Amino acid sequence: MGYTVPAGISNRHVHISKEDFEALFGEGVELTNFKDLSQPGQFAANEKVDVVGPRGTLAAVRILGPFRPETQVELCETDCFIAGFPVDIRESGKLDGTPGCKLVGPKGEIEIPQGVMVALRHVHLSTAQAEEAGVKDGDLVGIKFGGPKAVTFENVLIRAGEKHFRDMHLDIDEANAGHIANGQEGVIVK
Amino acid sequence: MGYTVPAGISNRHVHISKEDFEALFGEGVELTNFKDLSQPGQFAANEKVDVVGPRGTLAAVRILGPFRPETQVELCETDCFIAGFPVDIRESGKLDGTPGCKLVGPKGEIEIPQGVMVALRHVHLSTAQAEEAGVKDGDLVGIKFGGPKAVTFENVLIRAGEKHFRDMHLDIDEANAGHIANGQEGVIVK
Numbered sequence: 605m606g607y608t609v610p611a612g613i614s615n616r617h618v619h620i621s622k623e624d625f626e627a628l629f630g631e632g633v634e635l636t637n638f639k640d641l642s643q644p645g646q647f648a649a650n651e652k653v654d655v656v657g658p659r660g661t662l663a664a665v666r667i668l669g670p671f672r673p674e675t676q677v678e679l680c681e682t683d684c685f686i687a688g689f690p691v692d693i694r695e696s697g698k699l700d701g702t703p704g705c706k707l708v709g710p711k712g713e714i715e716i717p718q719g720v721m722v723a724l725r726h727v728h729l730s731t732a733q734a735e736e737a738g739v740k741d742g743d744l745v746g747i748k749f750g751g752p753k754a755v756t757f758e759n760v761l762i763r764a765g766e767k768h769f770r771d772m773h774l775d776i777d778e779a780n781a782g783h784i785a786n787g788q789e790g791v792i793v794k
Numbered sequence: 795m796g797y798t799v800p801a802g803i804s805n806r807h808v809h810i811s812k813e814d815f816e817a818l819f820g821e822g823v824e825l826t827n828f829k830d831l832s833q834p835g836q837f838a839a840n841e842k843v844d845v846v847g848p849r850g851t852l853a854a855v856r857i858l859g860p861f862r863p864e865t866q867v868e869l870c871e872t873d874c875f876i877a878g879f880p881v882d883i884r885e886s887g888k889l890d891g892t893p894g895c896k897l898v899g900p901k902g903e904i905e906i907p908q909g910v911m912v913a914l915r916h917v918h919l920s921t922a923q924a925e926e927a928g929v930k931d932g933d934l935v936g937i938k939f940g941g942p943k944a945v946t947f948e949n950v951l952i953r954a955g956e957k958h959f960r961d962m963h964l965d966i967d968e969a970n971a972g973h974i975a976n977g978q979e980g981v982i983v984k
């Protein structure tokens with residue numbers, strides 16, 4: 605059967621810098637925890653912002669915490685189409701050259717010069733989990749999900765280390781394409 | 795490399811009976827051809843209807859012709875979520891037990907008792923094309939598309955015969971999940 609990883613389905617979301625957050629929510633305001641996420645220390649916040657694109661607005665997009673050095677807006681391709689952003693597919697965290705957008709919060713609005721992307725799907729594993737699975741940080745693998753719309757995602761990046769925990773990040777397009785439920789197990793195929 | 799098939803990406807659409815069409819567009823009105831589709835005799839019509847679900851309306855959904863014995867609304871899972879329909883995944887043409895909906899046209903509106911579905915992806919091949927590919931009508935195969943979000947769709951049904959022509963039907967979720975362009979070639983993997 606092979607080593608399996610649970611699907612962690614991400615709706616559109618925003619990672620945000622402290623500076624940008626304060627411009628939108630007010631000085632000295634802090635992110636508040638709505639729920640913990642699978643990766644250690646990460647959480648979905650109660651706070652949401654509107655993401656304004658050339659064609660339309662994605663309303664009330666949830667912020668994920670903690671703060672990051674740079675603000676990043678992660679969308680699926682369907683979202684890009686709705687809001688009118690070009691589709692820029694890349695690894696999360698690599699922002700150079702991505703489109704910008706307007707963000708609207710309760711206390712202000714800002715233009716970010718870059719940061720709108722479609723993040724490449726990837727698998728998080730702790731060091732011990734990677735060893736058990738027989739993969740290492742930076743490997744590319746396939747992950748196969750079963751069911752009526754069974755699908756194998758190819759070229760999936762393994763991110764392994766002590767800050768990671770067993771989880772496969774999929775966006776809404778990917779989950780819907782495979783009729784994949786949150787937590788459904790996919791198997792690593794090499 | 796293997797035998798390849800081009801992606802034919804279907805946005806949400808409606809197949810319609812003559813009776814239902816006349817109730818929406820007026821007695822004696824005919825479907826008019828917007829453009830021919832890949833399958834012999836099939837066409838996208840100029841005429842569109844609104845599809846009304848429990849949560850929202852999908853506006854101006856294109857009708858595909860010619861008329862069929864039963865009206866059928868083909869959506870992707872994202873559409874089902876937007877409009878509030880349960881996701882009912884099945885082969886196109888098998889309507890029993892699917893949810894119904896309201897359809898609104900320029901001259902009237904109707905409630906259809908069933909017909910809303912997420913149609914399973916499938917590959918059309920002529921008899922000669924199927925022979926060349928080494929598959930037959932009813933086979934299940936994988937189809938692999940390359941690129942940054944490379945993906946293999948599994949359990950894809952082969953529909954082969956003289957009324958078919960080389961084409962793989964994908965919905966918008968599937969195309970966006972794999973960043974697949976219309977006409978992009980995928981390879982059959984067995």
